[in-house]
Amino acid sequence: MTHLSAEALPALAERLPVPTYDRAGVRVGIVHLGVGGFHRAHQAMYVDRLLERGLARDWGICGVGVLPSDARMRDALRAQDGLYTLVLKHPDGTWEPRVVGSLVEYLLAPDDPAAVVERMAEEAVRIVSLTVTEGGYNIHAVTGGFDLSNPDVAADLEPGAVPRTTFGLVTAALALRRERGVPPFTVMSCDNVQGNGEVAHRAFTAFATALDAELGAWVEREVRFPNSMVDRITPQTTEEDRAELARRFGVEDAWPVVCEPFTQWVLEDGFGAGRPPLEEAGVQVVADVGPYELMKLRLLNASHQALCYFGHLAGHRLVHEVCQEPLFAEFLLGYMREEGEPTLAPVPGIDLAGYQEELIRRFSNAGVRDTVARLCAESSDRIPKWLLPVVRHQLATGGELRRSAAVVASWARYAEGVDEAGEPIEVVDRLRERLRAAALRQREEPLAFLADRELFGDLVDSPAFTGPYLRALGSLHARGARATLEELVAQLRREGVAR
Numbered sequence: 226m227t228h229l230s231a232e233a234l235p236a237l238a239e240r241l242p243v244p245t246y247d248r249a250g251v252r253v254g255i256v257h258l259g260v261g262g263f264h265r266a267h268q269a270m271y272v273d274r275l276l277e278r279g280l281a282r283d284w285g286i287c288g289v290g291v292l293p294s295d296a297r298m299r300d301a302l303r304a305q306d307g308l309y310t311l312v313l314k315h316p317d318g319t320w321e322p323r324v325v326g327s328l329v330e331y332l333l334a335p336d337d338p339a340a341v342v343e344r345m346a347e348e349a350v351r352i353v354s355l356t357v358t359e360g361g362y363n364i365h366a367v368t369g370g371f372d373l374s375n376p377d378v379a380a381d382l383e384p385g386a387v388p389r390t391t392f393g394l395v396t397a398a399l400a401l402r403r404e405r406g407v408p409p410f411t412v413m414s415c416d417n418v419q420g421n422g423e424v425a426h427r428a429f430t431a432f433a434t435a436l437d438a439e440l441g442a443w444v445e446r447e448v449r450f451p452n453s454m455v456d457r458i459t460p461q462t463t464e465e466d467r468a469e470l471a472r473r474f475g476v477e478d479a480w481p482v483v484c485e486p487f488t489q490w491v492l493e494d495g496f497g498a499g500r501p502p503l504e505e506a507g508v509q510v511v512a513d514v515g516p517y518e519l520m521k522l523r524l525l526n527a528s529h530q531a532l533c534y535f536g537h538l539a540g541h542r543l544v545h546e547v548c549q550e551p552l553f554a555e556f557l558l559g560y561m562r563e564e565g566e567p568t569l570a571p572v573p574g575i576d577l578a579g580y581q582e583e584l585i586r587r588f589s590n591a592g593v594r595d596t597v598a599r600l601c602a603e604s605s606d607r608i609p610k611w612l613l614p615v616v617r618h619q620l621a622t623g624g625e626l627r628r629s630a631a632v633v634a635s636w637a638r639y640a641e642g643v644d645e646a647g648e649p650i651e652v653v654d655r656l657r658e659r660l661r662a663a664a665l666r667q668r669e670e671p672l673a674f675l676a677d678r679e680l681f682g683d684l685v686d687s688p689a690f691t692g693p694y695l696r697a698l699g700s701l702h703a704r705g706a707r708a709t710l711e712e713l714v715a716q717l718r719r720e721g722v723a724r
């Protein structure tokens with residue numbers, strides 16, 4: 226058994242691919258906030274590919290943890306010189322591992338916020354990238370504006386405050402660069418947010434303006450925020466993954482990353498201070514990410530929500546088990562073809578029917594062992610951003626929406642916090658209590674959940690939506706998830722045949 230470290234690389238090289246480049250000679254050019262599983266499976270992997278080909282010596286990554294809970298990642302990475310194993314899990318059970326070396330430094334902001342700000346202020350750093358989750362942009366669900374009333378944000382706006390949020394840290398670094406006459410870095414969001422660059426632009430400009438109007442105007446004018454579409458299913462690493470890595474390859478890694486083989490990154494070429502030649506590593510650099518982004522959010526991410534509540538209520542805990550059931554596969558393909566796809570513009574170079582079939586295959590990969598629970602978490606950040614735009618589009622055009630309405634109803638049923646066998650459901654959501662209170666009222670007052678206008682806007686006033694929603698919710702209560710799905714799928718199949 227070999228503990229992963231820089232020193233151990235020559236020995237490990239006999240068992241799995243490891244970096245062959247000189248890591249000590251790699252300079253930090255990217256600071257990344259939010260080093261979780263996904264960043265390590267995706268962006269850091271692309272940079273590692275470039276480093277391997279000698280194409281990114283100035284683009285090493287300094288990871289930053291913003292939250293105190295990231296201390297675990299700090300400890301894991303520091304103990305192994307920033308190295309970690311990335312394992313691609315194939316459907317046949319094969320594991321394809323590689324030790325990734327592009328994370329050459331890691332800083333935990335709560336340990337020393339000034340050091341993080343200084344790092345980002347260095348001229349050599351030309352990109353600050355983010356994966357801080359959908360909720361991490363602090364956009365108010367109703368106003369669509371940056372939420373200045375968030376207590377952490379408000380604390381960062383106090384005169385002389387030591388920054389502790391993403392906004393405080395990044396803005397302090399931008400202010401230092403401006404003061405020193407150093408051009409700004411590009412802020413590159415890699416979160417699953419529609420128009421992620423534009424959203425980041427709005428959020429950082431609003432924060433900087435609240436701090437100092439002139440700084441805000443400078444950020445607005447000078448800082449670039451390219452949009453991107455990112456895709457690779459990356460479940461949380463489990464203890465079994467760690468043990469299996471040790472068993473199969475003799476590598477002792479405190480926090481490996483496991484993911485599916487598929488990967489995609491579509492990126493707008495909007496970088497103010499240069500970028501690595503990412504296209505050499507397989508990134509699609511395009512003028513407009515919009516169509517790709519909508520395709521991914523409304524087909525992949527919305528389908529994840531379409532399968533997770535029904536899947537959980539039907540007794541499944543793993544995503545592939547749900548999707549290997551023909552009933553669920555038919556439901557998801559129907560949602561994608563008849564409800565998601567009509568809301569999309571043509572996507573250059575993509576055959577949408579093929580993309581949808583591939584999604585079912587990806588979701589069905591038994592090697593990945595993605596959990597239904599991961600997909601159910603923080604639904605109040607996801608459903609409004611991924612599924613409700615589909616509903617609104619279909620309402621506006623008179624299109625099909627029965628499957629989407631059933632998915633929202635399945636969330637409402639799931640949010641009650643008790644499954645069909647009377648067992649508790651561990652709902653993970655920052656709005657958990659509010660959701661649960663509304664969901665529990667819906668047995669007497671069926672529209673109680675949908676009446677939350679902060680989440681659903683005015684959908685509750687739309688009979689074309691409430692009709693199918695209430696039918697699905699009534700059926701979920703009376704007959705359960707599986708029977709509800711069977712009935713809906715059978716009805717839609719009959720209608721399809723009749724058409």
Ligand SMILES: NC(=O)c1ccc[n+]([C@@H]2O[C@H](COP(=O)([O-])OP(=O)(O)OC[C@H]3O[C@@H](n4cnc5c(N)ncnc54)[C@H](O)[C@@H]3O)[C@@H](O)[C@H]2O)c1
Nearest residue numbers: 259260261262263291292356357358359361416417458459
């Ligand atoms: N996991 C995937 O399959 C996947 C795929 C595509 C995109 N993404 C994007 O990446 C994000 C992170 O996913 P992950 O799998 O790495 O999750 P993760 O839980 O492994 O890591 C999340 C990281 O974000 C940080 N974070 C959370 N909230 C924050 C906040 N408010 N401010 C600053 N940092 C914050 C956490 O501390 C952690 O470091 C997702 O929310 C999504 O937008 C994930």
Ligand SMILES: O=P(O)(O)OC[C@@H](O)[C@@H](O)[C@H](O)[C@H](O)CO
Nearest residue numbers: 417455456457458459526529600
């Ligand atoms: O990680 P989130 O919060 O964006 O959402 C959960 C999943 O739908 C998502 O992680 C997908 O696995 C991912 O978007 C695939 O690329």
